[in-house]
Every structure is written in structure tokens, then in C-alpha cells.
Amino acid sequence: MKKLKRSARLVEMTQYLLSRPHTLIPLTTFADRYGAAKSSISEDLVIIKEVFEEEGIGDLLTLAGAAGGVKYIPKMPKEQALVFANDLCSQLQQKDRILPGGYLYMSDLLGQPSLMNEAGKIFATAFSGKDIDVVMTVETKGIPLAYATGAQLNLPVVLVRRDHQVTEGSAVSINYVSGSHKSIHTMSLSRRALKEKSRVLIVDDFMKAGGTIQGMVDLLAEFDAEVAGVGVLVESGAVESEERLLHDYVSLATLTAVDPKTKEIFVSPGNYFDPS
């Protein structure tokens, strides 16, 4: 690659780092790439680090030594995440979302890649300190959220199916009780999808009593894998706490009440924003 001026180098390094979150990049990679001295690269990184931190883009970790380099850790500051959550809440409160049975139509919101990517960045921030090998979700509606989270954490996504599919090879199936209906369902995971002892971040779009997520937790036990965390976009707060199967999770919004008569919907920011 031809030598770049500092100004051009800053643009290129910024995009290089942004497109490789949670990836250690040796300084020599940049030095070779731009035909620049390591000292110049270090100066560039100081500038980028300052902007990333001041603008709430994320951290730039510098690791010294022979195995050293720089790593971009996407992080969204809590105030910025709260702006996102408040906006999500006001969108969820639109009256025309109520469906027969008191269900809430959310597919238009889940269908916005930019919204999913922001939520994924918040989960990546919430779980950035955890040791995680893989992000898991069950089909269908949690998939974009799981991928957005996986992209920000630079982790693969494992997809639990509702039925056993011919394209998945041999699989482990379990039955689980969906808490809100007390009905029995099946979910299955391909044997080769998950290594033993994996540490798994579970992500889903909606949680009521937590039966579906508890199903994934039970499935993980079959793989001798561990739960590293649970993140849900929206939780239903209208669940008696003794009915709730799961207590340790992060939610971005809480659906507190739906009134099918007046069509009023009440949503507030989730437990991620609780004063700790």
C-alpha cells in the first residue's frame, strides 16, 4: 500500500477499527499497511481513542508488549442508551399495536436494521465485561438482535430451531413449557452448532414468564455449556414475580400494562436502567 498522509490514515484507521470490533490489531499491521513508523501510528491512535471516548463510540484498548496492539470495544454510554430506550418505549406505546389476545405488534420495529444494531450495541456494552464464546437465540424474532449483538462482540451466533431441520444434522431436542400459556413446545439445536463448555449469551426480543429462555438454559445443560448472560429487548412486567422463571437478565424496555379496551399501552425503560 502506498504511503498515506496522516489525515487519510486517520480516516482509513477509523474505518478499519470500526469494522473489526473486539479484534486485537498489532501496531505493525497498521505500520505495514500505511508505510508509517509505529510512533506515528501510536499518535494516530491517541487521536482516535480520544474521539471514540468523547463521542461515546467505544473504548480503544492498547495492549503493550510483543503480543500487543489495539482493540476497539464498542460501547454506548448509558445516557445515550436511555435516549434509545425512551424512543423505543414511545414507539411501543402507539395504540394501533394491540392485537387480538393482548399481543403487541413489534415486527415493524424488529424490521429496522439500524434499531437492531443500536440495541445490539447496548447489549454488547452491558455484557462487555463477561467472558462469552457465542450468542444464542431461538427462531424467529430474536434473530436480528442476536446477530447485531454478535457483530458488536465479534462472536458467532447459534440458532435454536423450533423443529428439527434436515439441514442441521443430528440435533438435541428438548421440551419446554411456555410460561404464559403453560403449553408444551419443542426446541432443538444441532450437535455441531455448539462446543462443550461454551459460555453463552442468550438474546431474545420478548420475555414474559421466561419459559422460552428457560428452555434455552435447559438446552445448554445438555451441551454442558454455561449461561454467561441473558438480554431481552422487551420484558413483560405484568408477571407475578413467583411466576417468573428467570431473575438474572438485562431488559431494555418493560411492558407494564396493556388495556385492550382503551388500547392504551404502558412501556417504560427496562431493568438495564434501574439505579444500581
Add this chain to the structure above:
Amino acid sequence: MKKLKRSARLVEMTQYLLSRPHTLIPLTTFADRYGAAKSSISEDLVIIKEVFEEEGIGDLLTLAGAAGGVKYIPKMPKEQALVFANDLCSQLQQKDRILPGGYLYMSDLLGQPSLMNEAGKIFATAFSGKDIDVVMTVETKGIPLAYATGAQLNLPVVLVRRDHQVTEGSAVSINYVSGSHKSIHTMSLSRRALKEKSRVLIVDDFMKAGGTIQGMVDLLAEFDAEVAGVGVLVESGAVESEERLLHDYVSLATLTAVDPKTKEIFVSPGNYFDPS
């Protein structure tokens, strides 16, 4: 916002543009944001544009006039896309992918967000000249690819379900014949998911004879919507051309043969790379 030096401004503008593809940003937005003169912003954009174009990141379109501004169009050069396709082919040729019935295990590849994002960028490049309102796929495995494409094109994603779901409201269902098995299936789309006259880019992970995609095309007719394009990650080339239901599509890889005895798999770059 406090005034930034040019070097910091370049970093911030680069990340701002990269996170808002296909979005028109008035120069005044940047001028206000950084307390800088429009002329300085214009100079910054020249630097960014040069790097984006030389490094194959994408185009930076500048629109003059009162309604003017700048727009980042993600594009991957064909040579770079071919490197991606060749890598995909060699991964798909790994012998242990063959499942009973001659199916190919692809979930590990589809589970890599970074790989999906690259494929999405290639589709965004392939269809960048088309007038598209929405990206559509049918559950399950094409979903990450559809979102990656939607993110790069700044378009919403519409998800066709295999069954009618209570969380989708009223829906239109159709039956379709899956070409490879000649079996009849159902797919359905929520009435409120798609506006009439929408121009739709259909994306899926795999296409054999094209029955599933033809089903989506038929479903679009029910919504008085139009097909703006079809993109598939992998097509099966082992289909007689009179059996193929669909002829106008873009594929990134072609599965030419699977030998269940020797476990050999032959994959080559898709029709996107055909000499035109």
C-alpha cells in the same frame, strides 16, 4: 459540541458517515456539529471520499444546492467480492458438511455476523442502482443475510413466516410448491408489514429450483408489490434449466455437485462473477 481539530473531526465524520449508509447528511449538520465553516467540512469530505474510494469502502456522493449534502454508499469492489466468494467456496467444500440426503451444513457460516455483513455489502453493491423500498426474506436461515443487506442499504426488512403467528396480526397466506421436493408448503405475511406498490429486494441463503423464492414473488403480487431484485448466497447449479422457476437473480456461490460417496463438494463463485 466543542470545536474539534481537523484530525479529530476526520475521525468523527468517518464514523458518522459509516454508521449512516444511504442517508443524506446536510453539510450544515457537520458544520453545526463541529463548529466549523462549511468550507472546512467540504475539504474534510474530499479527504474522506478519496480514502473511501481508494480503499474500496464505498462512494461518497455530494449533492449540491439547498437540499444538498453528502451520502455514503457502501460498495465493495468486484475483486474484493471475489476474494470473499472464493473463501466462501473453499469453506463450503469442506467434506464434513455433507448431511444425510445430500444436504449441506451451512449454519456455522451463516452464524458468523462478519461473514453475513460482507455478503450483505456485496448485495448492497449489486443492487445499489435499483429503486428499492424494502428487503424481504422467509424465515429462518436467510434472516441474517437480509438484515445485513438492509443495514447497508438503510432499508427495513420484512419477514415472511412459515406459519401464521398471533403476534403478526391479520396476514395473507399462500401455498407454494418447493421445487426440489415438489411438496406443498404455506407462507404468510402480515398485512401491515408491507405497503402496496412497494419495490422489494428478495434475499435468501440458498436456492435450488427456486420454489421458495417464487412463493415470495407470488406473495408480493397479493400485496400489489414488485420484485426489485433477488439475491441468494448459494445456488444449487445441479438443476436442469427447465426446472428452474426463476432466472433473474444474483448468486455469490454455486454448488455444482455433491458426491455423497466420496464426500466431495464442488462449489464455484456465483453468477455475480460471470463475465458480463
